[in-house]
Amino acid sequence: MHHVSNRPWSKYYDLNQSNCIPDVSVYSILETAAKKYGDRTAILFEHQRISFLELKNQTDRLAAAWCELGLQKGQRIGLMLSNHPDYIISYYAAQALGLIVVQINPFYTSRELLQIVFDAEISYIVADPNAFSVIQEIKEQYTFHFIFSSQITDKDMNPLVIKLEDLKKYSDTLSGNTPMDSREEVAVLQYTGGTTGKMKGVMLTHHNLLANVIQSYTMYGEKMIPGQETVLAATPLYHVYGMTSAMNLGIYIGATLLLFKKFDADYILPFIKEYRPTFFPGVPKMYNAFVNQPSVENYGLNCLKLCSCGSAPLPVEVIKRFETLTGATIGEGFGLSEASPSTHRNPSSGVRKLGSIGIPMPGTDCLIVDERRQELPPHSVGELAIKGPQIMKGYWKNNKETKDSLQNGWLFTGDLATMDEDGYFYIVGRKKEMVIVGGFNIYPQEVEGVLYEHPDVQEAAVVGIPHKEEGEVVKAYLVPKNGCVIDLAEIRGHCYHKLARYKVPKEFEIRDSLPRNTVGKLLKRMLVQEEKEKGAIKHAKS
Template identity: 45%
Template sequence: MEVVRPWLDNYPEEIPHHIEYDNIPIQTYLKNTAQEFPQKIAIHFQGKELTFSEVYEESLKLGNYLVQLGLTKGDRVAIMLPNCPQGVIAYYGVLFAGGIVVQTNPLYTERELEYHLQDSGSKLIITLDILFPRVSKVKALTMLEHIIVTEIKDYLPFPKNLIYPFIQKKQYGIVVKIEHEGANHLLREIINTSVAREIEVEIDPAEDLALLQYTGGTTGFPKGVMLTHRNLVANTLMCSKWMYKCKKGEEVVLAILPFFHVYGMTTVMNLSIMMAAKMILLPKFDAGDTLKTIHKLKPTLFPGAPTMYIGLLNHPDLKKYNLSSIDSCISGSAALPIEVQEQFEKITGGKLVEGYGLSEASPVTHANLLWGHRVNGSIGMPWPDTDAVVLSLETGEPVEIGEIGEIAIKGPQIMKGYWNKPEETEATLRDGWLLTGDLGYMDENGYFYVVDRKKDMIIAGGFNIYPREVEEVLFEHEKVQEAVVAGIPDPYRGETVKAYVVLKEGQQCTEEELDKHCRKHLASYKVPRVYEFKTELPKTIVGKVLRRVLVEEEKEKLSKIN
């Protein structure tokens, strides 16, 4: 397929068109950084700090223990942890041992966890004490042989480590006591008794898997995305080249994006390890805690999701905090409203730009320039060594500039395929091109625009309506904090447009007011016919709105009526 690359003409001279990729496993970056910056702080967690040397040694200790348990190259190990030092140590420890990491959401129910462990064939899981009962209940239904357990207090400073168990009991209502014996293992015992010896495992970076990253399951059952060491090395290096003003050994990264999501894993954890940046770990996003952390610890980089920036901007105490340390933010996982971008930049003085990616691409493929010309409403340009085309939905051939079609991507960060799903792999990968399922177009300068998911497009009365366009208009209303648009069944139009709206705190608004606003900016057939005001929208852990949940609720309401 012939590819036209107008975006290369718009790269600043600091960003290379091509990168020479290190032919190494992704975990080698931790070894290299620990040797170059042994005493530099790698992790800050609730006041506790670990150096790169300590993170490397503890990862090796875990890796050696896993080998003693019988872990061999290619065995899958599930990591079910929030952002905490143990999560970083577990990730690199598994890789040093030659295992394949299976990132697992700590919020999974027993049913979701069972599917995840069964499908991946994980032999071992590393998890929190409060999640141990959930894991124990599904163990017999999976291939799990061992459970390694850690407690948040294991990596808290004094006296927080003494106080935390009481907080945990109050918050979760349980105290879990686990002995280091049999199939159950305690991470603190492993770190105290194991040796930090280098492990010899032959890794072919281009072929061997580092990660099974399960898709969010926003459509059907989650699929295991097979990402090689080369995929992860390539995307992390691309990220470092795109953020060319960032200085090795000097940056401080706010690590709120969960590491069990590929976006947080690459743009926060792997990038920080490669660049010797200090990570400030926060286990979950809380707007108040985040504002205090930025004010006190002064991070320079803040990769995030739109809902995080929205949450900070709408916090009642925002003006009490100094956010000026923030220099660079790449927003992903959902569309970034222009108004949010402009407000956040005004408050911080830094740059916030929209990027684009998906699990199948490790995950980033496009971004706007942090320092240079950017186009509002665009996902930006393809990263170095990344090709992108827009394909006709009818013919599958490239369309003309400005025409809408399905975005397809090719590059060294593209997955090997879906785990044990050859048919789905064949349907998604065509001659090395990843079919994203996203509809969009490219302008004459090589900037790409996503108009919507192929399956989210609303067809009402024969017209194609892209929810994102309607959502952008709703976001412009001064009283609207969040909005999502979906197609709901309609006996006359086939589908009709419904808007779900969360208002800013203390605001009141009517359907008539929003309708009037939308009619000023949209063709009449795109204007929502139905509005529903909500206090919150259903979201994934990284803030992506689950549109399908809202659609399913509508279908359920209709079935009860009928």
């Protein structure tokens, strides 16, 4: 594998600009921000303010209390929390001690939670009260050393649970963070689905995460002023995009995080009007919700000056409507968990090409390669390969998948892309059959496995189909067993019991058979093509 001989994107920045990444832990992001920005508001949550100094103080006290309880460097701690100041405090306390944070969606079912806790060998977990019932369900199969609780009242107290609130008031504070090798030591395990439906733990080092923060800041250039921004933080922080682009980047530049537990446009708009955020790292569903909110013009969204979109392509029509509404620029880009996550972005200064993912981040090399992983010329379609300081160390306890995806520092993404003569990249499809809904990856094989568990289902095929508002939704095609009548309400209930809500198919279709080739291989592309044709006919009629 050789490097790109011609890097057309190099004119936008010094390629080595982000290579001077300090050899420090992720905790240093908060440590430095507290020194620089002190009394400035770090978090604004439900009208409550926490300054940078207070955030560091609570983080250090929690870390000291955890140290006293015996939590040690290298152990895994699960964070199963919705957006809340306790997520941020727990995250940086863990980084200060050299613990490995395992990000867990608080709405996972017991089946999904068990996969992660067994694979990561989690010793401790910090959980929302709403996650307690799921943790209770797995207690016979898995035991945590300690369960820490966020936002719990005394009447909810479980004898096995330690209140985070009490630990944040611990009398001692941290006497310096734990020394570590930032390039080698893992800061976060970010679980992502595999093509087999089994989740894989992406090992992101302190160096990976810090590099991606510095790359992102470099990319935004003079449009992001340290100590003066307010970030609209509505993307879940347990998602790699929210963690890096809202939390870590926000704290790195001394921004105020206007933090929301969940995304609800009607709830958020009055806060936007009052607190006037300037930067919004969102996902397509959020942008779509804003432009379709009937009275959105009344809330002063022109306070936003810079936005980014992650996790899935954003329809050009939505970009135009949002930018007309706000006057802000949406920097389309690309990323994946294995890259901490950002790899590409349309530059804030210079040419922006709508529909492209932009140019590689500073310090990032990219190639389009053929099946033999040889470089292809511009305008060819092939697999996107990426190399840079943000690329993961590998998959946790999974050498085979690591060797398949990582070679000589190059990450082979499984995404099909093309590059134009100016060095702008375009995603054209996915080699893997992954579906992205609301910023979350869904792997059809996992959903199919759950559908096949239902006694009335003979065959199941799950695909992502185009959707006007969501971009893409999950659709399941079902063939009933002989003599059975499939009850779709029952099937939905079965899925909700076994899967997180976002993985449950939005649409179902019952068929007599599924398309297959002569050797019996399921032809999903035919199902997707049918849906596209249906959409085209519907569009033509309207």
